[in-house]
Amino acid sequence: MRIIEVEHLTKYYGKARGIEDVSFQVEEGEIFGFIGPNGAGKTTTIRLLLALIYPTRGRARIFGKDVFRYGPEIRQDIGYLPGEVFYYERMKVIDLLKYAASFYPRDCTRRMHELAEYMELDLNRRVDELSYGNRKKVGIVQGLMHNPRLVFLDEPTIGLDPLMQRRFFDLIREENARGLTVFFSSHILSEVQRLCHRVAIIREGRIVEIADMETLIRNNYKKVRVVARDLDPAYFDLPGVTHLEHTNHTVHFFYRGDINVVLRRLSALNLTDVTIEEPTLEEIFMHYYQRDES
């Protein structure tokens, strides 16, 4: 079943671009990564799906229902961890969480304590005394304690120390195994690579690629390094080759296409060394971001 369906969603803030013509689907049980640099439109997309803001054009459905018409009903089963966590000051964490829990029909008390213990969050502190990372933890407990079917995580790991980040990822994987669908927005690719099944790459408000994590990394691009005497980089200027770089006796490039074409070229040369490897997501990502500039 499709949990999220977005069709041609467009948002302008006055004249400023938010997102443009964004379409994608998220299936039930997926961990869907949403990557892009700051200002690309990640938060705008999430806030539209929560009906915190209204679209200029386009449609969005969650659980098969229009998010702008059935928002309250849909949000029963949604958890949300905002990127910037602001809460009512002068309140104890426990009181804030109890207030948050009071919006849901089921009793969240047990899960709330479990999550707080797991994330090492002191429930008796006052919210305004908390560090940024601890506020993030409040957000995590708040977003998951009512056992939602779908959770939006907007840059969830910023502010968490590495140990906590790991715990948090374990938690997300565990919840996902129980059926939670996760929408994970981030600009840190390594974490998306670690966690997500599928990713959408957003750039300047537009989706530039949606692919399986495996496809994206394994099947699409190869990173090729060739070492030989008297190399002419023009020799590798084939269709599908990008980012061709030449230093001393070494040529680097990315290749997308039939790998045999490159191999045939290579076999004609007297090589000192060659490596063909999968690029990291980071490198693929840089590729998408630089393509239009070159």
Add this chain to the structure above:
Amino acid sequence: MKANIYWFELRRKRNSLLIWSASIALVALLYMGLFPTFADYAAVLQETLKRLPPEYLEAFGMAGVDLSSVTGYYSFVFTFLQILLALQASNYGFGLIAVEEGQMISDFLVSKPVTRAQILTSKLLAAFTALTLTNAVAWASSFIFVEMFREGRPYDAHPMVLMLGSIAIFQVVFLSLGLAFSLLVRRVRSVAPYGLMLSFGAYVLNAFGDLLGDVKLELITPFRHFDPTYIVRNNAYDMPLVGLSVAMIGISLAFSYWRYIRHDIPAVV
């Protein structure tokens, strides 16, 4: 209306409610406490007042009112209570939605399974409850201190009941005007300057509006709609103007709901 939002918002108002109610009681006590002295020197006082320009008396609610009578003097005290009540109500109005949005915490509430109309209604009812409790303090302290300091002088309770009875609508006008204005302003960082502007603006317009001559601008201020001197003189409300207040409530609430339901919740950019 959502009970959990209502109780949460009401509890958040606890401190402010205590402070405003205490201020109301204190002002009633201090001014009524001066009454015995005032009444004793009534003759001298009336002579002095006669020599002051009538515009001045009008501005401070002392024209055509016998300050040596209990009811007359109370109507003068009531003007000060009105200023406090207007301040409190406009602060609540400006603070209802705008403060949260200014501090970026509305995401918390709006991303919950509630409609925006439910949020606004619950918050309005919580504010109205707080105002009603203050209203009750105004009634109680007025009658207690009048009884305490009238020293056996006779008085007619009816105009006093009329004045106190006008508080509820008077508060709601400022509450809904504050709310409507706050939704027009891009971002409200602090409530106090806006609240002051609205309530004192309305007060000054009433007090000095007569000086404007033919332009009847002062007719729009709620201070004029519930003018205590009018109530004492006529032992009745100025019904067409009360109707104007009610219309202002209707318009600002309708606008506020329309605007709040449709607008984008601000976020950190």
